[in-house]
Structures are given as structure tokens and as C-alpha cells.
Amino acid sequence: MGNEHESEAQLENHLIRRLSAIGYQTITIKDENSLVTHFRDILNQRNANNLNGVPLTDAEFERVENELIGSRSIYEIAQLLRGSDIQPYGKIEIQRDDNTQLFLNFFDGRNWENNIFEVTHQITIPSKYQNRYDVTILINGMPIVQIELKRRGVDYTEAFHQIIRYRNESFRNLFRLVQLFVVSNGEETRYFANGDGNLNANFMFYWTDSENHWLNDIDAFAASFFDRQRLHSLIADYTIFDRSNERMLIMRPYQIYATEAILKQATEHPDRNGYIWHTTGSGKTITSFKASQLLSRLKTTDQIIFLIDRADLDLQTAKNFNSYLPTTVSNEPALDRTDNTASLVKQLQSSDNPLIITTIQKLNNAVKEDSRYKNILEPFHDKHVIFIEDEAHRTQFGDMRKNINKWFKNAEHFGFTGTPIFAENVGIDGRTTETLYDEELHHYLIKDAIRDHNVLGFSIQYIGTIKGKNITDDEQVPGIDTKEAFENDERLKMIVQHIMLNHNQLTANRQYNAIFTVSSTEMALKYYHMFKQLDINHQLNVTTIFTWKANEDDAEEKQDRNEKSARHGLDDVISDYNQKFDTDFDTEHFADYFADVSKRMKEHNAKTPENNIDVLIVVNMFLTGFDSPRLSTLYIDKKLKYQNLIQAFSRTNRIEKKTKPFGNIVSYRNLKKATDDAVKLFSAGSQEDFFVPSYDELAGQFADAISALKKTVPTPAAVDGLFNAGTDQLTKFVLDFREIMRVFSKIRVYDEFEFNKFPGLPEKEMEAYRSKYFDAYREIKKPARTSPDVSILDDIDFEIELLETDRIDVQYIVNLIKTINLDSSRNRKADSNKIRRLLQNADSEELKSKADLLEAFLDEVVPHLDKQSDVGDELNQYLDRRRREEVYQFSEENKVPVSVLNDQLSNYMFYGHTNSEDLTKALNEAGYSFKQKISLKKKLKTFVLSTINRFTISQ
Structure with missing residues (x-):
């Protein structure tokens, strides 16, 4: 049987054999209880010395689950898993039954060989439907990577939407530990990070080799991506935490290869510079951050200085820099926008900051001829300093770079540029990027980024x-x-x-x-x-x-x-x-x-x-x-x-x-x-993919799409008959009209486009079809389904974004709140008033449930914040305080202990339901009658649900 006829089950077994061949132990885990038991066994084994031969009791393991997962967000769990530079492994502390403190290690982030890699499949989790997860990769008994497969010939994006459904229906308990998802149909394979809130299909990434060649086939992908050392590096090293938006970012392959090239150059050739040619928009900032961070771990250099151009430092850029990097020892932002050279000199003098981020202008002020800091910085003449230089095509060709070179005589420079200087575009000084940086260490060109859908054409x-x-x-x-x-x-x-x-x-x-x-x-x-x-x-x-x-x-x-x-x-x-x-x-x-x-x-x-x-x-x-x-x-x-x-x-x-x-x-x-x-x-001579299709090409595609739609449903009214005709015909309509919208989103921008050039689909008729498409979407997404089976339409990539304008939802409002301009009372007031207007006109039920809280925060807290406040942190603290107040008020009114309410809230967030047994016990102890207990249980469950919905920002 050829690969083209391989079923989903065959593909699944094929992948497991491949993983087994590269060192994964194949195990059988049938359900959630088996998974929990297996994790508990490995946790006991890994921590045998700390446990002194006494395995965790049931009560102790429950504390482990609460400490490791509990009410934590996926973002917080991911941070806990990785530890920090100081403590590069996942570690928690619990209290044993005998009241002694116990530290438990569950992931080694520094040495991949100190972890256990396993693979299983078809774990079944009961929920709204029976959810069977295709292939799960476990590290130390924890589900870290979830792989969803479709048979060859089926659109791999169906697997993406299946993951979305699984997350909504049954991803709970230990499955909140999942860090990465992989989707594949055997021929097309992508990976992406887990996270709180909605997952975006635009951030499914290709995996490649170091020369940017796709490794799409599942065999080639698995051999490279799932190599145990590589997978460990993806989890431990090549993840970025965006503190401002509380999300985890997984790096793309070219970013990883560039980082590794810098590390190799710095360790093997400390006397040579190098540059990274990664096209504009490909995420050079994240790559340079990660290179700086990993270099600082090596401790083979005296100082790492990340140089940027002040011209690039708008307020949001400064916040982005600070959101990716931890605060300094003094708890100050890693980067400030001031021109205060003294603060930079103070950082250089201190041994607390192995990584310093500053502007080239500020560093130039510190070392130029008439600087009053020359004597203080004299020791840096001979120190081995590594410079990471952003936007090297602009900032490194002037006198400032020359002044810095004169002062830091034993420096190594790594530059990042999307547009290097060659002989063809050289400036009046005649220097190219290569003459300044010695050699190119890695490239990722604009044609690569467009091909990979990392930027647009x-x-x-x-x-x-x-x-x-x-x-x-x-x-x-x-x-x-x-x-x-x-x-x-x-x-x-x-x-x-x-x-x-x-x-x-x-x-x-x-x-x-x-x-x-x-x-x-x-x-x-x-x-x-x-x-x-x-x-x-x-x-x-x-x-x-x-x-x-x-x-x-x-x-x-x-x-x-x-x-x-x-x-x-x-x-x-x-x-x-x-x-x-x-x-x-x-x-x-x-x-x-x-x-x-x-x-x-x-x-x-x-x-x-x-x-x-x-x-x-x-x-x-x-x-x-x-x-x-x-x-x-x-x-x-x-x-x-x-x-x-x-x-x-x-x-x-x-x-x-x-x-x-x-x-x-x-x-x-x-x-x-x-x-x-x-x-x-x-583009190294190639113009392929830079330009999108011409108007004539798109016009042909649009005409073909109209013809296909008309064969399926000649008129918008004909769509109504498909709703009771089974999913096949409705699926055909969805796919046909989806193609219409995809082409229309491209062709509409051309001056030449007019609807009257396509008589087969007048504008009013397209709007009618659009309405029917939206009806289909709503029908599929109804919460109550009569059939126990899952419709194939659930996993279809609906182009629903093309039906709607911008949505004003909770996350949008919270992001606005986080970026309130605190520089002056007038700007602060203007930003707050803008948010109030949006809240008052909210058309999202989720947003309406939180509107009073957010408005109260704008009224009670924002006017009193100082300019340096982190508005996001202040909002989280405010919501936590209000949540505690409402729990206390419910406790007082209903004579239920606060501790019981908090336990029920935690239990619901962890397991998806309240703990009826514990609640009954607590109500018995409070002396409630049978009828009172029935009434109060219902009331408490309603309170738990509304409290979680009301105070949870990321859904």
C-alpha cells in the first residue's frame, strides 16, 4: 500500500514507530486516570532521594497538582516548568503530611539526558464528546507535545481546528501542561505554541533545516524536530515569554539556527564577528534577545551589550523589549528610554547585569573623547565584550560605531539586518556589511519569509x-x-x-x-x-x-x-x-x-x-x-x-x-x-513570491470560484435546503464560498476591480451568499447538538474573519488598558474615556460581564497611578482584590467558609466541576438542613461559574 492511501490510523502507527526508533519509549495510557498515575510514578522515581523512600500520599499528590496546575494560567504553568536562568529546571515546593517542606523536581531544563521521553496514543477523555487524542509526547510523565493527524490528502488545518475543539471541551488537569502542538497529514506538517485565549492559525510554523528547506513530510519532520535533544532545546531554550501580553512564543527554525550560529561563533571563534541577514518582519528582535540571553548563560565573556538605535525606541518598542526580558536585580526595567548616560555607566560598573540593553547614542556619549566617564570605564578597554547590534544596516556605519570600537578593543560584534549593505548599495564610506562584520552566519531572505507565510507578499x-x-x-x-x-x-x-x-x-x-x-x-x-x-x-x-x-x-x-x-x-x-x-x-x-x-x-x-x-x-x-x-x-x-x-x-x-x-x-x-x-x-537574485498574483490572474481565479459555487448552489435561496441534507452538501457550499471570499479579499484592492465585470455574481447576491455562509457557521457552532457524532464541519477552517469587522472583545479592551498613557493627566484621561466609550457600547456578552469591573478600575485606580506604573500588573492586582471581596461577601451572606469557596473555585478551574463531596461535608458541618443544602449547592455552583467567568481575562 502506497503512502498516498495511508489511513489516519496507519499514519499514527507509522509516526510512533519513527519516534521509537529515535529513542522514545512507547507506552500505553488509555485515559486521564492512567496518565495521572503514570506521572505520579515518575515523579516519585525522579525525587526518590528527596522523598527519603516514602512516596507521595494521595493528599500530598493533590497538593502537587494544585501547586503545579491549580488555578494557574497556561502561561504561568509554562514559566514554572522552565524555571529561570538561576534555577534552570521545573521545581515546586509542597508541605508533606508531617508538615515538613518538600522540593520536587519535574523537569531538567539544562541537561536533556536527565529527562524521560515517551510516546503514547489514543488517550481518551470523556467530555461533550469522546475525545481521543492522536499522539502524545510525554516528558517525565507530563504531556508536553500533542500531535493531531489527518490522513493524507485531507487539509492539515482540519487538525488545527480539532485541537481548538479539544481545548474547549476536554483539555484539563495535566493536559494544561501541553507546550506545543503539531498537526500533520503526512505531507504537510506544522507546529505552534499552546497558550491562553484563542490560538491563531497564522502562527502555525513550518519546520526547516538550517538552509531554510522545508521538512514537511512527517518522516523528515520527526527525524529533526522530535530528536530528543532538539525537542528539549525547543522547550527549555527557544521559548520566549511576553510578559506584557502574558503569552508564550515558540521560535521559528531560522531564528533558532541563527541563535545557534552566534553561540558557536562566540565559543569557537571569539576573535571574529558575524552578522545575521534575516529579512525585515521576520522577528530579528526576538532572535537577538534569545542570542543575548543564551550568551549570558555561557559566562565566557565579561559583558554582553545589546545595542539599538534610539530612533527605533517608541514607547511600545521599549515596552516590547522589557516584556521579553526579566527585570534587573534592582527591579528596574531592562531598558529605559531616557538619555541618562549615568545610569548606563552604573550598569556597566555593576556585576549584577551580565546583559545590558542600551542605545548606541547613549553608549557613544559614555565613551567619546570629552566624556566625563572615561576613567570609570577604562577597565573595559581590554575586557571581552560581546555586542549584539540591532538594525545593523543603519546604526553601525557612522562615527558612533568607530568611537565604540576604539574604546572596546577586545570586543566581538554580532549584527542583525534585514537589508545588508553590498557593493551595489554601498554608501559614501565604501564599507559593506561584510567588511564590518567579517562573515554572514545565517540568512533568511524575504522570499523565504513570504514562502513560509511569516510575512505577506x-x-x-x-x-x-x-x-x-x-x-x-x-x-x-x-x-x-x-x-x-x-x-x-x-x-x-x-x-x-x-x-x-x-x-x-x-x-x-x-x-x-x-x-x-x-x-x-x-x-x-x-x-x-x-x-x-x-x-x-x-x-x-x-x-x-x-x-x-x-x-x-x-x-x-x-x-x-x-x-x-x-x-x-x-x-x-x-x-x-x-x-x-x-x-x-x-x-x-x-x-x-x-x-x-x-x-x-x-x-x-x-x-x-x-x-x-x-x-x-x-x-x-x-x-x-x-x-x-x-x-x-x-x-x-x-x-x-x-x-x-x-x-x-x-x-x-x-x-x-x-x-x-x-x-x-x-x-x-x-x-x-x-x-x-x-x-x-x-532575494539573492530571485523575485519568486515577492509579488502577489496580478489582477488578471486573480480575475481568472474569481471567475472559476463563482462557477464552482453556482454548480453547488445556483442561488442563495438554494442553500436553505442543504441544512437538512446531511453535512456533505453543506460542506461543499462552505468550501466553495470560502474560496470566493479568499480570492475576493485579494482582488478587491485593485483599481480595475468592479463587480459588474463578473455578471455571474452581482454584489447584492454575494452579500446574500455571505449571510447564508454565516448561517452555516452559526448552525455548526450551536452549543447543543443532537447527534453524538462530531460533524466534519466542526474541523473545517471557516473564513469567519472575512465576514466580520474588528471585534471589540475582552482581550482588546485589556490591551488598551495596559497601554494607557500615564505621562500626563490629560492623556491618561483621554485614553480612559476612550475605553469607557467602548465598554458602554459593548456587544460581547463576555465583555459586558466584566465591564463594570474594568470601568471601576479606570475610575478608582488609574487616576492615582504614577508614570512608571505597570498598568497590566495593577489591573491584575485590582481584579484579584475585587474577587476576594466578592468571595468574602458571598461567604458572609450564606455562612459558607471562605476556604470552602476558594477550594470550589480552584477545583472548578482544575477539573471543570465543583467538588460535591467536599461541599456536602462542609455544609453538614455548618448544620444546614437537606433542603437548604440542595438550594445552597445550586446557588454556590452558579456563584463559582459567574465568578470564574467574571474575573478570568484570558478565555
Whole structure:
């Protein structure tokens, strides 16, 4: 029997044999009780010395379960499993029955051989349905990796949706220890991290070899990914904890290989530098963080310094840096945004910080010729210091790098860049990235990232703006003043009108936003005022941001022409901004304005258009280092080439939802040759996948999809008959219309697209089909099902995102609360009022249940926080206090001990139900009658459910 006919069961057995061959012990575990017993046995074995020959009693093991899992979130469990750099293993402490303290080790994060690797399959967990998990990998008896399989030929994403269903129905108790999921149909295999809240299919990753070749086949995947040492490294070393969002991130293979290349270079060739060429948007920051962290563990160097450019340090970026790294010994953030060089020098003097994060500007201030810190830092002349340098294509080619090199004479440099400097794009100093960093250690190019769906491809439209003149760019053309032609008011007016007419279409009805890059500050202001003049109905929120100091040389000339300087012009813009958004900024506090603009660009939401920036006009700012999935479109009216072009384009291609299929580039200059040259240079000669399908290709796909749909259901009304005809026909409709929506999400952005070009599917009829598709989705997702079997539709990838605009849910509101601007009372109040408006208009039942709590937090706590407060931590503390208060109030009103209520809450979160036996015992002791006990049990269960729903942020 060939592989193409391999059933799911055969594939399952085949994988288990492969895992057995590479060192996994195959065991049989039938159900949840067997799993718990097995874990308990191994825990006793691993800790035999600490137990002094006395295995854990039932009561002691219950304490273990509560300490290890209890009411912890998946994020907290994952942190506990890994320990810390100081204690690199999972460890808990419980009290024995004899009141002695006992430490139990359940995972060794430093030495993979000190762990037990096993594999089992078909563990059955009863729930709404009988859930049978395909293949489970255990480490020390704990289910760490869950693998779900589909037979060959079936879409592997069905396995993803099966995992979602399992998580909702039966992932409890020890299964909350699962760290990774793997899905496969034998030919296509992906992995992704577990976490609290919803899992996103966009973050299922390919596994590759070190040369970025896919290892998709289950055999090739298993041999590499499930090698026991590799799997251990994924769990112990290559996980990132995002403290701000309380989520666990698993690194992609190219990030891991790059990190390992740096570690190898640092240990084997400490006299040589190296650079990592990973394309923009591929997660260089996480890679560089992890390399820094693992280097600091090696203790083979005197100091590790992570260097970034201050220009990249907006407020959100600083928070991201600090969220990935632990706080310093003094409990201060790992990175601050101040220009205080003294604090950096103090860090360098201390031995408490093996890893220091700072800006290249601040370090340059500390070591330059006239620095007052030279004597203090003299010992660093000869120390072996490793520098990790972010955005090496920009920050490392100037005098600051030279000053640092002169001071740190025994330093090793590792640079990260998405766009290296080659001979073709070299600057005036003639230095390339290779001459600065010796050698490339690993590369992951833009073609690789687009192929892997880690970033989006680009749809590029070149719009001619000067008719009758052969002007392709800013170069001088005989007989015409090109500057005058490009800056003509009529041309600017035409471009602004084009943006206003097409912006909704390009941004899925303003679900996303855009950057408009222009050639100068003067042009930025001209465009801004042109938008104000033409957009009389305030269709779009437009603003501009730029620095002015470098542009003030001609201020006197401008005054002679009665024109305002760039700074004065920006002050007028900010005044409009303050009026529109109820803020209080000016150019004296430019950093605060910058931070707020950045925040609004990142938090863009279609349901709150009054808070959004739709179009941000820039000269150079925000074209590098600014990452936002909410940005989908770049309008261009300036020359761009090589790294500047790729960097600017790449602002638009961050993965988000299905409603953002690619980054939109609309160029009002002819940049075709410049684009081709840049793509060729930074994709190592290949342009494959950089450009998305052309309009003509998509038009053909759309016509084919319409034809397929019409064969299944000729009219929207015909869909109604499918609901009682079994799942096969309804499945066919779902798949056919899903394809319509997928193609439509891509083709709709083109200027050429009009519904009347596709007479087989008028716009109104598509909306009718869309409604029927939503009906199908709701029918499948109904909580009550009459059939004991699970419909195949449960595991189909519904493109439901394409039916909805942005959802304002609990997580969205909590993220807004976490990013409240505390810098001034006015900004604090404006952010709080915006959140209140959203809460008052909540259409989510889950959000409504928490709205009063969140509003109370805004009223009672936020006004009294200092500027350095972590709003997220304060919110967690507030919710915990309010929860305790409500438990105490219920206890007083119903004469039930607080300890009993807390035990019932913990039991429900752990097992999915209250402990009826313990509750009956407690009520008996309280002297309640039989009828009272029945009534109180119902009341208490309702209280437990409502309390958990009300106070749990991540669902």
C-alpha cells in the first residue's frame, strides 16, 4: 500500500514507530486516570532521594497538582516548568503530611539526558464528546507535545481546528501542561505554541533545516524536530515569554539556527564577528534577545551589550523589549528610554547585569573623547565584550560605531539586518556589511519569509500622475523643471483625491491604516493641508510627523516668502491633532506626540474610527523599525531605492487576519526598475513570491470560484435546503464560498476591480451568499447538538474573519488598558474615556460581564497611578482584590467558609466541576438542613461559574 492511501490510523502507527526508533519509549495510557498515575510514578522515581523512600500520599499528590496546575494560567504553568536562568529546571515546593517542606523536581531544563521521553496514543477523555487524542509526547510523565493527524490528502488545518475543539471541551488537569502542538497529514506538517485565549492559525510554523528547506513530510519532520535533544532545546531554550501580553512564543527554525550560529561563533571563534541577514518582519528582535540571553548563560565573556538605535525606541518598542526580558536585580526595567548616560555607566560598573540593553547614542556619549566617564570605564578597554547590534544596516556605519570600537578593543560584534549593505548599495564610506562584520552566519531572505507565510507578499500599483510628459522619476529631464512638475498643486490634488477614493477599498473599509511617504517636510505640510482642503466631510483622519531640526537651514528664506518653518507648520498640525483626539502635545514635547501617533497607528480599530489615524504622512520616520499588523498600505511620492525601498515596503507586510492578504503599495512615482533592482539584490537574485498574483490572474481565479459555487448552489435561496441534507452538501457550499471570499479579499484592492465585470455574481447576491455562509457557521457552532457524532464541519477552517469587522472583545479592551498613557493627566484621561466609550457600547456578552469591573478600575485606580506604573500588573492586582471581596461577601451572606469557596473555585478551574463531596461535608458541618443544602449547592455552583467567568481575562 502506497503512502498516498495511508489511513489516519496507519499514519499514527507509522509516526510512533519513527519516534521509537529515535529513542522514545512507547507506552500505553488509555485515559486521564492512567496518565495521572503514570506521572505520579515518575515523579516519585525522579525525587526518590528527596522523598527519603516514602512516596507521595494521595493528599500530598493533590497538593502537587494544585501547586503545579491549580488555578494557574497556561502561561504561568509554562514559566514554572522552565524555571529561570538561576534555577534552570521545573521545581515546586509542597508541605508533606508531617508538615515538613518538600522540593520536587519535574523537569531538567539544562541537561536533556536527565529527562524521560515517551510516546503514547489514543488517550481518551470523556467530555461533550469522546475525545481521543492522536499522539502524545510525554516528558517525565507530563504531556508536553500533542500531535493531531489527518490522513493524507485531507487539509492539515482540519487538525488545527480539532485541537481548538479539544481545548474547549476536554483539555484539563495535566493536559494544561501541553507546550506545543503539531498537526500533520503526512505531507504537510506544522507546529505552534499552546497558550491562553484563542490560538491563531497564522502562527502555525513550518519546520526547516538550517538552509531554510522545508521538512514537511512527517518522516523528515520527526527525524529533526522530535530528536530528543532538539525537542528539549525547543522547550527549555527557544521559548520566549511576553510578559506584557502574558503569552508564550515558540521560535521559528531560522531564528533558532541563527541563535545557534552566534553561540558557536562566540565559543569557537571569539576573535571574529558575524552578522545575521534575516529579512525585515521576520522577528530579528526576538532572535537577538534569545542570542543575548543564551550568551549570558555561557559566562565566557565579561559583558554582553545589546545595542539599538534610539530612533527605533517608541514607547511600545521599549515596552516590547522589557516584556521579553526579566527585570534587573534592582527591579528596574531592562531598558529605559531616557538619555541618562549615568545610569548606563552604573550598569556597566555593576556585576549584577551580565546583559545590558542600551542605545548606541547613549553608549557613544559614555565613551567619546570629552566624556566625563572615561576613567570609570577604562577597565573595559581590554575586557571581552560581546555586542549584539540591532538594525545593523543603519546604526553601525557612522562615527558612533568607530568611537565604540576604539574604546572596546577586545570586543566581538554580532549584527542583525534585514537589508545588508553590498557593493551595489554601498554608501559614501565604501564599507559593506561584510567588511564590518567579517562573515554572514545565517540568512533568511524575504522570499523565504513570504514562502513560509511569516510575512505577506506585495501588491504594487504604479499610478501615472503627469500626463503628456515622459517623466519617470526626479531625474532632470531636458526642457522641463521636474521639481515644479512633481510639486504642482494640481498633481497633489489629483493624488489626494485618488487616496480618498480608494482608501476604503485598499484597507477593507478602514480596518487598516496607511503611511504616505513624501520627499520633504515642505511636501508633507502641503499634502496635509491639501487633505484638509479636500476632505470637507472628514472622511479620513490624516496627520503628519517629522523632525524639523535638519530642515531649518532655510527658515529665513521661508520667512521672506511669508511661509512658516517646518516646526511652526508641525505645531499647527499638532494643534489640529489635539483638538481631534483630545490630547495635549506640542513640539516642545515631541517624544510624547511621537509615542501617541505610534500607539494610534498600532491600535487602529474599525469600530472606533474617531480614535484612529487613517493616513500618516511622513518623510523618513516610521519607514524603518516600525512594526504594526494594522498597517496595510504604503502610498509613495518620493524616490526610494535598495534598502530604503525594501524597508519602507516592509512596513505593510506583517501577518494579521485573512482580511489582510498582502501589503499594498501605491506608488505615484515610477519605481518599477528601483523595485526590481531591490528585490533582486535582497532575494539573492530571485523575485519568486515577492509579488502577489496580478489582477488578471486573480480575475481568472474569481471567475472559476463563482462557477464552482453556482454548480453547488445556483442561488442563495438554494442553500436553505442543504441544512437538512446531511453535512456533505453543506460542506461543499462552505468550501466553495470560502474560496470566493479568499480570492475576493485579494482582488478587491485593485483599481480595475468592479463587480459588474463578473455578471455571474452581482454584489447584492454575494452579500446574500455571505449571510447564508454565516448561517452555516452559526448552525455548526450551536452549543447543543443532537447527534453524538462530531460533524466534519466542526474541523473545517471557516473564513469567519472575512465576514466580520474588528471585534471589540475582552482581550482588546485589556490591551488598551495596559497601554494607557500615564505621562500626563490629560492623556491618561483621554485614553480612559476612550475605553469607557467602548465598554458602554459593548456587544460581547463576555465583555459586558466584566465591564463594570474594568470601568471601576479606570475610575478608582488609574487616576492615582504614577508614570512608571505597570498598568497590566495593577489591573491584575485590582481584579484579584475585587474577587476576594466578592468571595468574602458571598461567604458572609450564606455562612459558607471562605476556604470552602476558594477550594470550589480552584477545583472548578482544575477539573471543570465543583467538588460535591467536599461541599456536602462542609455544609453538614455548618448544620444546614437537606433542603437548604440542595438550594445552597445550586446557588454556590452558579456563584463559582459567574465568578470564574467574571474575573478570568484570558478565555
